[in-house]
Amino acid sequence: MLTNRDTQVLQDPHRPAFHFLPEKHWMNDPNGLIQWKGQYHMFYQYNPHGAFHGTIHWGHAISRDLVHWEYLPIALAPTPDGVDKDGCWSGCAVNNNGAPTLLYTGVYPQVQCIATSSDDLLTWQKHPHPVIAAPPPEIEVHTGGEIRDPFVWKEKDQWYMLLGSRIEGAGGLILLYRSEDLLHWEYLHPLLTGDANQMEPFWTGTMWECPNFIDFGEKRTLIISVQEHPAKPLFAAYFTGRYEEERLMPETQDILVHGNYFYAPQVMRAADERYIMWGWIQEGRNHHQSLAAGWNGVMSLPIHISLLADGKLRLEPVEELKALRQEHYHFENLHITPEAGLPLDIQSDSLEIEIQFPADLKTEAGLILRASLDGQDQTRIIYEPAAQQLVIHRSNPGPEVDIDNQSAPLTLAPGEPLSLRIFLDHSVLEIFANHRTCLVSRIYPSHESSHHMALFTQHNPLIIPRLDIWNLKDIWE
Ligand code: FRU
DSSP states (O other): OOOHHHHHHHHOTTSOSSSOOOSSEEEEEEEEEEEETTEEEEEEEEETTOSSSOSOEEEEEEESSSSSOEEEEEEEOOOTTSTTTTOEEEEEEEEETTEEEEEEEETTTTEEEEEEOSSTTSSOEEOSSOSBOSOOTTTHHHHTTOOEEEEEEEETTEEEEEEEEEETTTEEEEEEEEESSSSSEEEEEEEEEOOTTOOSSOOOOSEEEEEEEEEOSSOEEEEEEEEOSSSOOOEEEEEEEEEETTEEEEEEEEESSBSSOEEEEEEEEOTTSOEEEEEEEOOSBOHHHHHHHTEEOEEOOOEEEEEOTTSOEEEEEOGGGGGGEEEEEEEEEEEEOTTTOEEEOOOOSEEEEEEEOOSSOOSOEEEEEEEOTTSSSEEEEEEETTTTEEEEEEEOOSSOBOOOOEEEEOOOOTTOOOEEEEEEETTEEEEEETTTEEEEEEOOOSSTTOOEEEEEESSSOEEEEEEEEEEEOOTTO
16 A cells, blocks of 8 residues: 555656656665566665665566566565675676576675575575675785675686776776686686776776676677765776686777766676666755655666677667657658747657757757746757767756756767657656767756757757657556
8 A cells, every 4th residue: 555655756746757766765776687587687776764875675676578667575685693784785696507696795894695596586595604705815905895796697617706896096996706606706816907097088986886797709898887986976987898818908998878877787688689788877866855755766778788890889778668659749851940949849758759960060959858938947958069069958946956067978970960869757868879879867847847848959040850759658557
């Protein structure tokens, strides 16, 4: 039965309707993503005691289609007096010859734990002892005890594990271990070591969390989540290169998703061989507002990732999301002028938009979303050809929420039109640009009536060749 409190959570106008999130309270990282007997299982960092990070459990949900989810009972809870008494932190799931197995970090101190299930992932039996009880002795003092988020895979009959860590004062670090049986682990060496003094092409911070290692054949990609102690914000990045003598030789590196809300992604290998990624999307309202709202954190849409010829990742929402499309609005050759812009008579806060701009844009142009009639409340998605970047400008006159501008570099080849696929789900905004750049943001309009949309161009008139908009279904109905 729903309590008044739950009703309030569900009626929050900022609560997403087609993204996965728990019924209430706090969530962060996706964990243990695995396809098992035809169903997708998603576990996630969850606090059943409130909308704040604490007493971390593993929440659990299943889906048959990557879109609709069903909640299952909590999978892992801290054991009083156990090595995970202060929390069951992030980790992964593997199929060990038919035995579903979770590897995760117990705190404090940070140790690596294992649990198995004999009822198709519903309940879990923890192994009584950690499988890795301390950092490797040769670097223990340099890690500050931070060693976590096991990522495990099998290769040539051996199990391998990656752990996120750091060398204090030097940079992030990913450690590589090997095992025959998932229980006894031998530390090999770092898979990759970061350099906190290196500023280009971007700073990779001082601590690396949540590693994922993706096998693209000739090349492999390591995804890390960068913690920039002590300053926020957090972001995820990746390195692509050759895997030689069990070390990654990076040739390309980039930021995975722009916008400072998307963090701690995890990648699942689906039975059809797709690599599908989810990330935790953080809130843009402050701690007190989230506590009052009764929920905090949402999962990104499932994103199909693949490797482009230049070593960068192609990021695309999975095809299955098209099942959410309802009323469809199609427009061609829309004329817009700097004076008038073009208001669109579609008012919804659950939308998918596909828009193509003319090639070789010379003027800043874009879309206005979630606008009030007086324009005080509004979010602008702008492409800036001179700076070759995609920018989000948010203005909300209401209560204190994050409205800093956000941007993502996007260089278009001559003749290549800007093509945006935008998902708006109440406070969540995900933009996929030209299949290769992803920018994620949060917006909290002050008025529920701020639903207006328009196209605009800054300097020259424009003709928009194609625009498609769909209302999207609520996944919980
Ligand atoms: C990333 C992270 C992980 C850790 C978990 C704790 O967001 O800090 O490194 O395991 O969250 O909830």
